[in-house]
Amino acid sequence: xxxxxxxxxxxxxxxxxxxxxxxxxxxxxxxxxxxxxxxxxxxxxxxxxxxxxxxxxxxxxxxxxxxxxxxxxxxxxxxxxxxxxxxxxxxxxxxxxxxxxxxxxxxxxxxxxxxxxxxxxxxxxxxxxxxxxxxxxxxxxxxxxxxxxxxxxxxxxxxxxxxxxxxxxxxxxxxxxxxxxxxxxxxxxxxxxxxxxxxxxxxxxxxxxxxxxxxxxxxxxxxxxxxxxxxxxxxxxxxxxxxxxxxxxxxxxxxxxxxxxxxxxxxxxxxxxxxxxxxxxxxxxxxxxxxxxxxxxxxxxxxxxxxxxxxxxx
Numbered sequence: 001x002x003x004x005x006x007x008x009x010x011x012x013x014x015x016x017x018x019x020x021x022x023x024x025x026x027x028x029x030x031x032x033x034x035x036x037x038x039x040x041x042x043x044x045x046x047x048x049x050x051x052x053x054x055x056x057x058x059x060x061x062x063x064x065x066x067x068x069x070x071x072x073x074x075x076x077x078x079x080x081x082x083x084x085x086x087x088x089x090x091x092x093x094x095x096x097x098x099x100x101x102x103x104x105x106x107x108x109x110x111x112x113x114x115x116x117x118x119x120x121x122x123x124x125x126x127x128x129x130x131x132x133x134x135x136x137x138x139x140x141x142x143x144x145x146x147x148x149x150x151x152x153x154x155x156x157x158x159x160x161x162x163x164x165x166x167x168x169x170x171x172x173x174x175x176x177x178x179x180x181x182x183x184x185x186x187x188x189x190x191x192x193x194x195x196x197x198x199x200x201x202x203x204x205x206x207x208x209x210x211x212x213x214x215x216x217x218x219x220x221x222x223x224x225x226x227x228x229x230x231x232x233x234x235x236x237x238x239x240x241x242x243x244x245x246x247x248x249x250x251x252x253x254x255x256x257x258x259x260x261x262x263x264x265x266x267x268x269x270x271x272x273x274x275x276x277x278x279x280x281x282x283x284x285x286x287x288x289x290x291x292x293x294x295x296x297x298x299x300x301x302x303x304x305x306x307x308x309x310x311x312x313x314x
Contacts, residue, residue: 048085050092055085063088130274136266144262145255152253157206159246160220163187164194164202164238171232171239178229184243193238206248216240 045057064075064084075084103109145152161184165171174187188194188202209217219233223244230242 048089050089050096053092055088055092060085060088126275129278130271134267134270134274136263136270140266141259141262142255144266145258149252152258154248154251154253155208156250157208157248158220158223158244159206159248160204160223161185161188161202161243161245162194162204162216163192163241164197165191165241166193166238168232168234168239171241175232175241178241184229202243203245206246213237216242220244 046054047057047060048055064081067075067084074080098104163171163174163184165174170191174191177187178184185201188197192202194202207217209221211217212220213235215233215235219230219240220242223230223242226244226246228244230240233240233242
């Protein structure tokens with residue numbers, strides 16, 4: 001049997017609980033805002049002064065924000081920020097000196113400034129008209145990948161280890177010790193003049209053809225089995241003894257490896273087509289007159305044909 005009194009009691013409890021939660025949330029938000037307020041840096045703080053000219057924290061942070069994403073790692077630490085401040089101070093000093101020299105009023109400066117403005121206008125226009133309209137979906141990327149797999153073929157790569165010696169005599173001595181069964185890695189760490197050999201044991205990693213010193217590469221790719229050791233190889237760095245460590249046969253880059261590369265390529269192609277269409281539309285709606293006479297090739301003047309030599313008189 002339905003009891004309305006019980007239902008009303010439940011409603012009161014719910015309302016009371018809701019009011020209690022509301023108070024808790026408000027208290028939490030107030031505390032959170034107070035914490036943020038206390039922790040917030042004073043943007044009016046002076047970071048540096050140059051003859052009384054102040055660089056505030058907010059100005060400095062704006063300069064940091066202009067740094068491209070791929071370079072932000074260099075200012076991620078306090079030392080990085082301090083070094084960047086030095087660059088900013090240098091920039092301000094140079095600008096001040098340029099103004100003292102009235103560079104801004106020089107004809108060349110004004111001409112170049114005009115060119116920069118024009119270029120920036122074009123870039124901003126194209127960004128507004130073209131960039132935002134380009135969308136590439138996953139299907140397009142996959143379709144391109146399947147149709148152009150040869151573009152993503154990886155050549156054969158080999159991993160080698162070497163011992164680099166200064167003289168041929170030293171190389172022969174090490175070679176002899178190898179033939180007696182001494183450990184290649186230990187000899188590389190001990191005798192190689194390659195600075196990295198102390199930690200790598202002479203290993204240089206996987207490389208395709210065309211990425212190594214020619215003489216070294218030629219001998220390295222002749223090695224057919226892992227563990228095989230070459231003869232002495234002379235390069236401009238010295239005398240090498242090479243050991244084959246591994247072989248990667250030719251293969252194709254996976255879809256995931258090249259997906260973003262393909263996306264950027266397709267975006268550029270679409271943007272190029274959109275730009276061409278946009279330019280054609282602008283031309284169509286403009287009255288353009290060109291004096292083609294100026295661009296006509298001049299006909300070479302007819303040269304006088306050489307006179308025939310007179311016959312000798314009898």
